[in-house]
Amino acid sequence: MNLSGTFAFAGPRATVWALLHDPTVLAKALPGTKTLTLAGPGRYEGAMKVSIGPLTAAEFAVVVTLSDETEPSHFAMQIDGKGGVGFARGGATVDLADDANGGTVMTYASDIQIGGRIAAVGQRLVESVGRMMMKQALDALNAELRTRMQAGS
């Protein structure tokens, strides 16, 4: 699955960068996240429960390792998720740039392999689920960003 796109955040790059590195914020934003902790420098560990409509939630143990970090403009991630119904493994890059209105444009690209039972049965749905989760996460991060901006002003 290749998920890529751009997203406009309504706030400055430094704040967006901080949000994207804050496990507490990420745990709230990423749909189905039960726990997410900073396990070491650039290494996040957590547990996610992904549910799609009527399908019973599938639990994954997730490890995300950040690399290639150039604050506040670029980082790469290695993503490794394992669960009873399958696995998700791959990489992603995130680039942040200022836009004209004081906001931040995020450009992301990812290539994630899905395997196991979930891929055998739900292959045709994987990308839709990925897109849906990405959209929910980015919208939630943007909402958190707005809250912080209002609190700060």
Place this chain on the structure above:
Amino acid sequence: MKPAAFDYHRPTSRSEALALLADHGGDAKPLAGGQSLIPAMNFRLAMPAVLVDLNAITDLSYITRQGSDLRIGAMTRHRAVERSEDVRVAAPLVHEAMPFIAHVAIRTRGTIGGSLAHADPAAELPAVMIALDARIRVENVQGSREVPAADFFTGLFSTALESGELVTEIAIPAAQADGSRTGTAFEEFSRRHGDFALAGVAARVAVDGSGRCTLARIALFGVGDRPMLASTCARLLEGQTPSTDNIRAAAAAAARDDIDPTSDIHASSRYRRHLAGVLTRRALERAFARAHTEAVRP
């Protein structure tokens, strides 16, 4: 290939079923024909704690003409809909779509309400109901409400159904009452018959006495997380006299602007988009041809 343990109820009345769903809330799943739910349970992708089997409720299975509506009970089997003369006459689009739903054995068991409530993004009936402006009746212990098909499908396997609610009936309005003539057409492509559609389209158009298009409802499926109403496409058709060029441009707009298909091992996003354009053009050509030749109803 065995499901996780679950409690099983087989109510014999609608009110009993609704009470069970209300009692168990999100833990309970209604069982209609079981052609999607049971495989999902056997793969343990779905593990409901409670099943409320609707198959012993006899008054949820019917096809009737009522006023200008065709009403179909939620537990009506696909096969009964497919073979119904009332459906063929009053809702030819439904009749045309039925053979594309899986295989005969599955249609013998699967139900119209089950298919709509399941909301598979590649399913035929959700798109057909949107194209027909059908209304979906849902009930819970407190009462009932009608949801327009266009508002019912909210995402991947997700609908406007709340916990404790059950789809009980589908109401399909009969042809336009304003004297305009209606034509419908259905197109779908899959590698093998009965597979999930790579792309498909349900189209309904109406033309007035001078041959101008007064209405175009085009719903695409298999190309998003839910059936997609092609509104850009419709805007290019409505108010115009349909022509080869006009239809071609509208179909191209549907593929370009109205959908954002995903890629999987079966087909790339680009291929699905191309397919959607071709199928939309074919469906529109046939729908308009049918509208032009349709006898004016008494």
